[in-house]
Amino acid sequence: MLLLALETSCDDTCAAVTDGAHVLSNVISSQAAAHARFGGVVPEVASRHHLELVNPVVDAALHEAGVQLADVDAIAVTAGPGLIGALLVGVSSAKALAAARRLPLTPVDHLHGHVAANFLEPEPLDPPFVCLVASGGHTLLAAVHERSSYKVLGQTLDDAAGEAIDKAARLLGLGFPGGPELERLAAGGDPDAFGFPVAMTREPGLDFSFSGLKTALVYRCHELGEEETSRRRADLAASFQAAVVGQLTAKLERALDSGEWSAVALGGGVAANGPLRACVAALCEERGLRLKLVAPELCTDNAAMIAAAAAELEPLAYPEYLALDAATEAVERRATSNEQRAT
Amino acid sequence: MALVIGFDTATDDTAAAVMCDGELLTESAAGPTAGGGGRPAHATRLLPDLEAAVGAAGGWEAVDRVAVGIGPGSFTGLRIGIATGRALAQALGVPLAGVSTLAALARGIRERGGGGGRPALAVLDARRGEVFAALADGTDELLWGPFVATPAELARRIAALDRPPLAAGSGALRFRGELQQGGAEIPAGADRVHRVAARDICAIGALGPGSDPRDVAPVYLRKPDAERWRERDSTDNR
Ligand SMILES: [Zn+2]
Numbered sequence: 324m325l326l327l328a329l330e331t332s333c334d335d336t337c338a339a340v341t342d343g344a345h346v347l348s349n350v351i352s353s354q355a356a357a358h359a360r361f362g363g364v365v366p367e368v369a370s371r372h373h374l375e376l377v378n379p380v381v382d383a384a385l386h387e388a389g390v391q392l393a394d395v396d397a398i399a400v401t402a403g404p405g406l407i408g409a410l411l412v413g414v415s416s417a418k419a420l421a422a423a424r425r426l427p428l429t430p431v432d433h434l435h436g437h438v439a440a441n442f443l444e445p446e447p448l449d450p451p452f453v454c455l456v457a458s459g460g461h462t463l464l465a466a467v468h469e470r471s472s473y474k475v476l477g478q479t480l481d482d483a484a485g486e487a488i489d490k491a492a493r494l495l496g497l498g499f500p501g502g503p504e505l506e507r508l509a510a511g512g513d514p515d516a517f518g519f520p521v522a523m524t525r526e527p528g529l530d531f532s533f534s535g536l537k538t539a540l541v542y543r544c545h546e547l548g549e550e551e552t553s554r555r556r557a558d559l560a561a562s563f564q565a566a567v568v569g570q571l572t573a574k575l576e577r578a579l580d581s582g583e584w585s586a587v588a589l590g591g592g593v594a595a596n597g598p599l600r601a602c603v604a605a606l607c608e609e610r611g612l613r614l615k616l617v618a619p620e621l622c623t624d625n626a627a628m629i630a631a632a633a634a635e636l637e638p639l640a641y642p643e644y645l646a647l648d649a650a651t652e653a654v655e656r657r658a659t660s661n662e663q664r665a666t
Numbered sequence: 667m668a669l670v671i672g673f674d675t676a677t678d679d680t681a682a683a684v685m686c687d688g689e690l691l692t693e694s695a696a697g698p699t700a701g702g703g704g705r706p707a708h709a710t711r712l713l714p715d716l717e718a719a720v721g722a723a724g725g726w727e728a729v730d731r732v733a734v735g736i737g738p739g740s741f742t743g744l745r746i747g748i749a750t751g752r753a754l755a756q757a758l759g760v761p762l763a764g765v766s767t768l769a770a771l772a773r774g775i776r777e778r779g780g781g782g783g784r785p786a787l788a789v790l791d792a793r794r795g796e797v798f799a800a801l802a803d804g805t806d807e808l809l810w811g812p813f814v815a816t817p818a819e820l821a822r823r824i825a826a827l828d829r830p831p832l833a834a835g836s837g838a839l840r841f842r843g844e845l846q847q848g849g850a851e852i853p854a855g856a857d858r859v860h861r862v863a864a865r866d867i868c869a870i871g872a873l874g875p876g877s878d879p880r881d882v883a884p885v886y887l888r889k890p891d892a893e894r895w896r897e898r899d900s901t902d903n904r
Contacts, residue, residue, distance in 0.1 A: 367890035419753035
């Protein structure tokens, strides 16, 4: 079954064509350069770019897959969560493409997409597994028992891990997005030079928090003064990165303590971080667990993962979806972390 | 026989119509959703309303052309309309016509405003104490605009016209006093002429060759706030 999927929830305009677990095309048009001069994603700027890019990106996805719109069996689209104006570009395009051809349409929860990236070739991973997704938009620890849903074990209570890294990079005078630059700078620094707090390890549960860490960095830079901060940038970056990685791995470790898991999946843009990969790999090896590192092009936001999630869900038949709206909140029915804890 | 579907989502209304060879078959205009702060119903009403209209005219396959309002107006509304228009035209393999929302409003004023042969001034509320405006005289060609201006600036331009125009639209209602001082005549608030009618999008969109769907883009007339703040800051620092 040929699925055409669209994803416009944040600052990447994405379209993909999949056939089962096979990705026929996965086109990602990053707007990073457009947002770099603002030091972060500006919603109105993102929405304007999505409208400029959505049609060429869909055309490219069809072309690269060697298919035409007439060959497509169904359409999938990210309906939330995300930036509402950005989501609406994808949702409006997908609904109209599907309606004109009376195709079924599947609205997909963006985070389910990140989880479902694991079902795609190469080396697909079948449930059950624990999935850690860390990116600029989200930090999610999920229990995946079946392909069609996931249970939230923990989420960030404030900033996302990647967002914290971007803010730290900015404080240290690095560009946007900050992940790769901060990692490069940290490589030459001492991770133990500054004892930044690894937050949330004393609290019970599996939620994350990164805003306190950012504040700690702001204070430390202030204490050191401009000259000393600049001289010790590498140590600051290394220590900050160690605290982020420490918190992510500590919560993952706690989730694994139940002993019921045999596999771990690591996804999201922050999964590209070398020290995080190394820490999670060491943890999995120590416990004899399979580790699935999602391929880089399926880690960052992309539409192939949205197609992978849609393939596991019941689509809406024409014309049931015509009134579909985008949502800033999660869109699929699924268990929340509170329900999970209550049981 | 040529079947044209036209719609506009630049204002709080979701306007949709189907025209066949210049004859109006159906027309609808849904206001903002009740409750929820009166958010425009563009995302939830546009396609259902179009489907109902097209269904009565022979289905999607019967459509020969898609026409969409390209603003100026609500940024999010414009994107919903244009994304929908491009995708429909692409999937149906028909041309897309981008129509100035102000030109459509002006056409309604000329045809149904009862102003005789006077110039038609289309004025939309642009929020922040400004208006989007355009002037047409006798044809669908715009004499001025579209541009963004304060009501006082617009009133001065009206006063300089040879003949006082008939003005309508959300901006004409909101700034009635200022514009009347400039010499504009403005119909009563309940008059339909103040709202964009999709039949006018269809009528203007039916003219000309139409475009490749990808070439139809919104007319924002304003930069994103972040862009304006950045420019202001860089000017201040100079
Ligand atoms: Zn994401």
